[in-house]
Amino acid sequence: AQSVAQPEDQVNVAEGNPLTVKCTYSVSGNPYLFWYVQYPNRGLQFLLKYITGDNLVKGSYGFEAEFNKSQTSFHLKKPSALVSDSALYFCAVRDARSGYSTLTFGKGTMLLVSP
Amino acid sequence: GAGVSQTPSNKVTEKGKYVELRCDPISGHTALYWYRQSLGQGPEFLIYFQGTGAADDSGLPNDRFFAVRPEGSVSTLKIQRTERGDSAVYLCASSLLGDSTDTQYFGPGTRLTVL
Numbered sequence: 001a002q003s004v005a006q007p008e009d010q011v012n013v014a015e016g017n018p019l020t021v022k023c024t025y026s027v028s029g030n031p032y033l034f035w036y037v038q039y040p041n042r043g044l045q046f047l048l049k050y051i052t053g054d055n056l057v058k059g060s061y062g063f064e065a066e067f068n069k070s071q072t073s074f075h076l077k078k079p080s081a082l083v084s085d086s087a088l089y090f091c092a093v094r095d096a097r098s099g100y101s102t103l104t105f106g107k108g109t110m111l112l113v114s115p
Numbered sequence: 116g117a118g119v120s121q122t123p124s125n126k127v128t129e130k131g132k133y134v135e136l137r138c139d140p141i142s143g144h145t146a147l148y149w150y151r152q153s154l155g156q157g158p159e160f161l162i163y164f165q166g167t168g169a170a171d172d173s174g175l176p177n178d179r180f181f182a183v184r185p186e187g188s189v190s191t192l193k194i195q196r197t198e199r200g201d202s203a204v205y206l207c208a209s210s211l212l213g214d215s216t217d218t219q220y221f222g223p224g225t226r227l228t229v230l
Binding site for chain 2: 004032034036041042043044045046049051090092094095096100101102103104105106107108
């Protein structure tokens with residue numbers, strides 16, 4: 001079975017500082033990894049994904065994520081946080097072993113950026 | 116272009132009643148997914164359609180839940196004899212092809228409250 005762990009319920013960071021939201025995963029085969037963001041009373045918005053190739057993936061709104069196979073991690077990062085980045089962030093994984101597998105989400109991490 | 120839309124945005128019903136939730140995917144997307152998001156949790160997979168057929172319904176919690184996609188576009192999630200535990204946000208997503216590398220794009224969700 002595949003799973004995702006987001007060990008922090010909440011991350012607090014001051015505006016202008018770098019941010020990291022952690023994610024670790026477990027799959028039988030190779031992973032496909034995704035990050036989504038959810039603003040209050042809205043659906044999930046896609047940020048970025050890792051399929052293959054370069055371990056550093058760049059996405060929307062200045063976010064990036066680094067795939068680390070040995071640590072089974074896919075942490076989300078941004079060099080300089082904005083107050084408007086405050087939202088709920090979800091990491092998700094699919095198993096690349098077969099043509100189709102379900103998308104499994106973590107519980108989410110609330111990011112709070114203070115002015 | 117238009118994203119995934121869901122109606123209604125909110126639905127309040129009484130225990131034991133029947134409800135229908137509608138999803139209109141992005142035009143041209145062959146794959147459609149339903150998820151359920153409970154408070155403080157990540158989305159949980161319910162069912163996946165490829166075209167008109169349900170390719171994977173392993174996430175449906177019991178036989179009170181049913182979904183259709185008769186023309187390969189709009190989908191309806193149907194819940195019979197609703198229970199208080201069915202209260203959640205029901206999210207719909209669509210993707211172009213449906214394979215595991217595909218990005219899923221989410222609608223804003225329907226918040227279902229069962230009194």
